[in-house]
Amino acid sequence: MSNCIIAQSGGPTSVINSSVVGLLNANEELKTFEKVYGGLNGIEGILNRNIIDLSSVSDEEINNFRFTPSSGLGSCRYKLKDVESYDEEYEKLISILREYDIKTFFYVGGNDSMDTIAKLSKYAKINNIDITFIGIPKTIDNDLKFTDHTPGFGSAAKFIGTAALETYLDASVYINNGIFILETMGRDTGWLAASACLAKIDNKPVADFIYLPEAEFDKDKFLKDVKEKFEEQNKVFIIVSEGIRDKEGKFVSEFECVSQDTFGHAQLGGVSNYLRMLILEQGFTTRVKALELGILQRCAMHCASDTDLTEAYIAGKMALKYAAEGENGKMVSINRKCNENYEVEYSLIEADKVANNVKYFPLDWINPEGNFVTEEACAYFEPLIKDMPNLTFEGNLPKFKVFN
Amino acid sequence: MSNCIIAQSGGPTSVINSSVVGLLNANEELKTFEKVYGGLNGIEGILNRNIIDLSSVSDEEINNFRFTPSSGLGSCRYKLKDVESYDEEYEKLISILREYDIKTFFYVGGNDSMDTIAKLSKYAKINNIDITFIGIPKTIDNDLKFTDHTPGFGSAAKFIGTAALETYLDASVYINNGIFILETMGRDTGWLAASACLAKIDNKPVADFIYLPEAEFDKDKFLKDVKEKFEEQNKVFIIVSEGIRDKEGKFVSEFECVSQDTFGHAQLGGVSNYLRMLILEQGFTTRVKALELGILQRCAMHCASDTDLTEAYIAGKMALKYAAEGENGKMVSINRKCNENYEVEYSLIEADKVANNVKYFPLDWINPEGNFVTEEACAYFEPLIKDMPNLTFEGNLPKFKVFN
Numbered sequence: 001m002s003n004c005i006i007a008q009s010g011g012p013t014s015v016i017n018s019s020v021v022g023l024l025n026a027n028e029e030l031k032t033f034e035k036v037y038g039g040l041n042g043i044e045g046i047l048n049r050n051i052i053d054l055s056s057v058s059d060e061e062i063n064n065f066r067f068t069p070s071s072g073l074g075s076c077r078y079k080l081k082d083v084e085s086y087d088e089e090y091e092k093l094i095s096i097l098r099e100y101d102i103k104t105f106f107y108v109g110g111n112d113s114m115d116t117i118a119k120l121s122k123y124a125k126i127n128n129i130d131i132t133f134i135g136i137p138k139t140i141d142n143d144l145k146f147t148d149h150t151p152g153f154g155s156a157a158k159f160i161g162t163a164a165l166e167t168y169l170d171a172s173v174y175i176n177n178g179i180f181i182l183e184t185m186g187r188d189t190g191w192l193a194a195s196a197c198l199a200k201i202d203n204k205p206v207a208d209f210i211y212l213p214e215a216e217f218d219k220d221k222f223l224k225d226v227k228e229k230f231e232e233q234n235k236v237f238i239i240v241s242e243g244i245r246d247k248e249g250k251f252v253s254e255f256e257c258v259s260q261d262t263f264g265h266a267q268l269g270g271v272s273n274y275l276r277m278l279i280l281e282q283g284f285t286t287r288v289k290a291l292e293l294g295i296l297q298r299c300a301m302h303c304a305s306d307t308d309l310t311e312a313y314i315a316g317k318m319a320l321k322y323a324a325e326g327e328n329g330k331m332v333s334i335n336r337k338c339n340e341n342y343e344v345e346y347s348l349i350e351a352d353k354v355a356n357n358v359k360y361f362p363l364d365w366i367n368p369e370g371n372f373v374t375e376e377a378c379a380y381f382e383p384l385i386k387d388m389p390n391l392t393f394e395g396n397l398p399k400f401k402v403f404n
Numbered sequence: 405m406s407n408c409i410i411a412q413s414g415g416p417t418s419v420i421n422s423s424v425v426g427l428l429n430a431n432e433e434l435k436t437f438e439k440v441y442g443g444l445n446g447i448e449g450i451l452n453r454n455i456i457d458l459s460s461v462s463d464e465e466i467n468n469f470r471f472t473p474s475s476g477l478g479s480c481r482y483k484l485k486d487v488e489s490y491d492e493e494y495e496k497l498i499s500i501l502r503e504y505d506i507k508t509f510f511y512v513g514g515n516d517s518m519d520t521i522a523k524l525s526k527y528a529k530i531n532n533i534d535i536t537f538i539g540i541p542k543t544i545d546n547d548l549k550f551t552d553h554t555p556g557f558g559s560a561a562k563f564i565g566t567a568a569l570e571t572y573l574d575a576s577v578y579i580n581n582g583i584f585i586l587e588t589m590g591r592d593t594g595w596l597a598a599s600a601c602l603a604k605i606d607n608k609p610v611a612d613f614i615y616l617p618e619a620e621f622d623k624d625k626f627l628k629d630v631k632e633k634f635e636e637q638n639k640v641f642i643i644v645s646e647g648i649r650d651k652e653g654k655f656v657s658e659f660e661c662v663s664q665d666t667f668g669h670a671q672l673g674g675v676s677n678y679l680r681m682l683i684l685e686q687g688f689t690t691r692v693k694a695l696e697l698g699i700l701q702r703c704a705m706h707c708a709s710d711t712d713l714t715e716a717y718i719a720g721k722m723a724l725k726y727a728a729e730g731e732n733g734k735m736v737s738i739n740r741k742c743n744e745n746y747e748v749e750y751s752l753i754e755a756d757k758v759a760n761n762v763k764y765f766p767l768d769w770i771n772p773e774g775n776f777v778t779e780e781a782c783a784y785f786e787p788l789i790k791d792m793p794n795l796t797f798e799g800n801l802p803k804f805k806v807f808n
Contacts (some may be wrong), residue, residue, distance in 0.1 A: 004638065011579055012573070012574050041577075041579045042576065045577060045579065050746055067680045068573065069570050069573055070570070070573035070576070071576045071577040073575050074578070074579070075577040076578065076579065077576060077578075104489070118548065118793075119469050125522050127526065132436065153462060158800070158801070161800065161801050162801055163700060163704075163707045165701065165801060166474070166704055166705060166706070166800065167699055167700065167703060169416070169472065169473055169474035169476075169804060169806060170474045170702065171699070172474075172479075172806075172808070173412075173416055173475040173478050173479040174445065174446075174478070174479060175445045175448060175449065175478070175480065185456040198800070198801055199801060200798075200799060201804055201805075201806070202805075206405040234790045241566070289699075290698075291696075291698045291700075292695075295571055295574045295575070295693075295695065296567060296570065296571065296695075296696045296700075298574065299570040299571060299573060300567075300570055301570060302566045302570070302706075302707050303706050303707070305800075324553065334803040344489055351651060373689075382799060383800075384799060385800045386799070386800045387800075394604075395567050395602060395604060395786060396562070396602070396786060396787075396790045396791075397497060397562070397566055397569060397603060397604075397789070398569065398603055398711075400569060400573060400605055401605075401606075402573060402576075402605070404576070
């Protein structure tokens with residue numbers, strides 16, 4: 001009986017470790033592999049033989065690991081060269097996998113990780129190497145094609161929705177309120193920013209405007225919209241994706257930001273700070289605040305979606321099952337069967353198809369004005385953020401466990 | 405039977421509404437007042453007769469309000485002039501209170517609100533006005549004297565501790581990690597930044613350094629400490645209070661400081677980014693990130709401390725009881741009876757003593773190097789962040805209710 005290895009790659013999410021635990025538990029049931037190894041820091045660490053035996057870790061630690069955010073096996077942003085042009089690295093990796101008698105390599109990640117899975121499985125096929133490669137999806141950006149959504153996204157959306165609600169309340173307490181701009185991640189796609197539409201009080205969205213990379217950003221229209229809304233209600237709450245672009249496709253955040261520190265260094269703030277300065281220049285209010293949610297979006301386990309955690313766990317289990325069935329070069333995908341009574345099923349998709357695609361936020365889910373999203377978008381998001389995880393606490397804070 | 409009014413002032417907290425509900429419920433039991441009015445936007449709103457009848461609000465709405473962060477009655481930063489020099493405003497306010505047949509005015513707030521309570525009760529005494537004034541403490545800063553801690557602080561500390569844990573994990577996933585700087589609020593005192601000492605993994609604090617306004621900030625020592633730690637462990641996790649000062653007492657970061665609020669307080673922000681630039685200038689690493697937790701610290705109800713919520717609620721109840729006993733010009737205070745088996749009792753303190761004092765973080769709870777806090781500080785913080793609130797959800801996000 002041979003072994004398998006699982007590793008993580010790319011940006012962290014709150015639920016990426018849950019997939020590892022799902023795979024471990026599935027192997028306990030199915031006994032497909034003798035040992036499940038963990039590769040620390042992805043391909044980069046495996047190439048340095050940074051490999052641990054996850055099968056020997058105690059159940060208690062594994063359970064804490066399941067509810068620990070961020071890549072608990074460490075991560076990397078290591079890109080393999082093309083199979084055709086360079087194979088020394090491939091040979092080294094394969095020889096290390098053989099050393100550990102590894103039959104299947106699992107990689108939890110996004111587009112780039114699926115590129116790695118595709119390349120490695122291609123290399124193995126070409127060279128008649130009896131090792132298989134399976135991808136498990138993960139990214140808060142929700143930008144992988146051929147899957148209804150990605151594990152990690154639901155928890156990020158839940159944090160964004162919650163933070164939008166709470167910061168809206170904080171920004172609305174005075175008689176003279178101002179303008180508040182909340183910036184989300186999402187360099188290429190607007191899924192994260194759009195999910196803020198879920199934040200509602202008395203059934204009304206707290207956001208007045210939501211700006212996404214998929215909708216061309218027009219500065220003049222923006223300023224007109226904001227001024228009108230401010231005159232109407234004396235406060236404006238804006239959600240903006242870090243990746244919004246102008247009509248030439250240039251990132252708005254690349255425009256120069258004018259604040260300076262004591263040494264005269266230009267402060268390159270995020271896009272929210274840039275929009276803040278734009279509004280201030282108009283002179284109709286001096287109260288404009290900007291907040292970047294930053295990395296909390298991808299690691300706020302305390303505000304995770306239990307649906308997301310569970311799906312990440314099952315994706316790990318399914319990966320093992322598919323490996324046992326001899327699948328290779330594919331990624332586990334999630335298919336939504338029904339929106340009303342939310343239900344999903346799992347299947348496989350070729351990793352190279354995922355690697356070379358981006359799933360943009362649908363244009364027909366953006367309003368004609370390009371500054372909000374439709375009810376259909378809200379209905380898509382809502383089931384993904386359901387329920388709270390049952391965390392273990394120590395010293396009144398969550399108890400976390402990492403291996404890297 | 406006459407009425408009472410309750411209003412909120414100053415910066416929001418996660419639990420400020422809980423004090424209002426505590427008072428409402430106490431009045432249902434004790435029947436001290438016929439009606440409990442809510443003054444919207446503090447003194448400023450009351451002067452404009454923005455007054456609602458809280459006694460007629462449904463139980464369901466009041467229960468949602470109890471678990472709603474930020475000042476649900478609205479807030480203000482309105483400073484009354486001295487009693488001696490100007491009494492037109494006082495006369496106007498008293499006449500409005502008489503109009504509503506108000507016997508007691510309750511104000512939930514910090515130093516400035518206690519200043520208002522002290523002045524109003526003084527004015528009433530001088531002028532033989534039969535209206536009493538009681539303060540209920542509130543501030544995430546925990547800087548009020550004559551109370552062990554303030555409602556609002558525990559929830560902020562819990563969010564900071566949780567966010568420190570999670571962002572530490574996110575900042576530690578690569579082989580080549582960098583330096584991460586997490587900035588907390590705390591303009592004058594270090595309570596908030598210090599509370600990050602609670603964030604531990606495997607019993608070891610995740611923070612390498614914690615910098616507080618109470619410990620003189622030495623730039624050279626800071627850079628030396630950070631460089632040494634980086635060489636030792638290839639990552640450094642730093643907590644910094646927005647209010648750190650140099651040996652002349654000057655705020656380390658005044659570069660983003662563009663305005664002053666109505667009380668003449670400097671508006672700070674961006675010290676973490678300033679430190680980031682300082683480190684980058686040294687050239688020993690290019691990976692330095694900074695994150696300001698911003699207003700989430702004072703409104704993250706989803707991560708509130710149930711102990712804090714409960715104490716805020718009881719402080720509201722006690723305020724009503726003290727009013728029924730004829731007390732005047734005082735603030736409810738919380739006294740810790742025991743640390744091991746955490747227990748508190750409530751008493752009263754003259755509002756003018758609170759108004760003119762600041763409770764600094766104890767110097768003997770700071771290590772000799774001035775870059776961390778002691779175990780005694782951790783023991784003080786730990787019981788304040790206990791347990792999670794039982795929130796109501798709607799559309800899978802917390803259901804909130806506000807009146808402003």
